[in-house]
Amino acid sequence: EVQLVESGGDLVKPGGSLRLSCAASGFTLINAWMSWVRQAPGKGLEWIGRVKTKADGGTTDYAAFVKGRFTITRDDSENTLFLQMNSLKSDDTAVYYCTTEAPSVFYYWGQGTLVTVSS
């Protein structure tokens, strides 16, 4: 059974940093393009960015709002995806989901991890 489990969500002060993890099981991460999506409280879904497989260059793409603050990486040996978030703002308060993107097909989703940015 495929599972994605996000972790690392926490309460962080504005300007702070946080690293989220997404542990994959039931499939081999090395073969999967992966994306991060977030959802602010009571709001819609927002695509953050993705990382391709190393076979496809391992490159990343990001939404315009990221503006260099977020970085997506992958550790295929640990079957884990990461989202490093810097210079956090109150607007970044959201549930963060990881999802497979296979390409252009988003099927498996984690249950999300909550990030709260507040002083």
Added chain:
Amino acid sequence: QTVVTQEPSLTVSPGGTVTLTCASSTGAVTSGYYPNWFQQNPGQAPRALIYSTINKHSSTPARFSGSLLGGKAALTLSGVQPEDEAEYYCLLYYDGAWVFGGGTKLTVL
């Protein structure tokens, strides 16, 4: 900035048919935007329904179908069930980035 627009809310009677649409601020939506559709219930992760305009996942009920309609991506629910009441999101691809629509709250009443 690219904007993807969905109806904020729609209401349908049980057993009825409803079409949700997804428009792009850049112009007509084509298959090259690889439209995806998702269903989300409160407190849950999104559930994938449709990919690449018309393709259903193995878990997608037969009553859901995707299409292009009048320059928009569309999701049609035929024979709506009470459990279809949920938020629905479309997702479009723009040259290296994906953009979600704002979502449609579907009420079954």
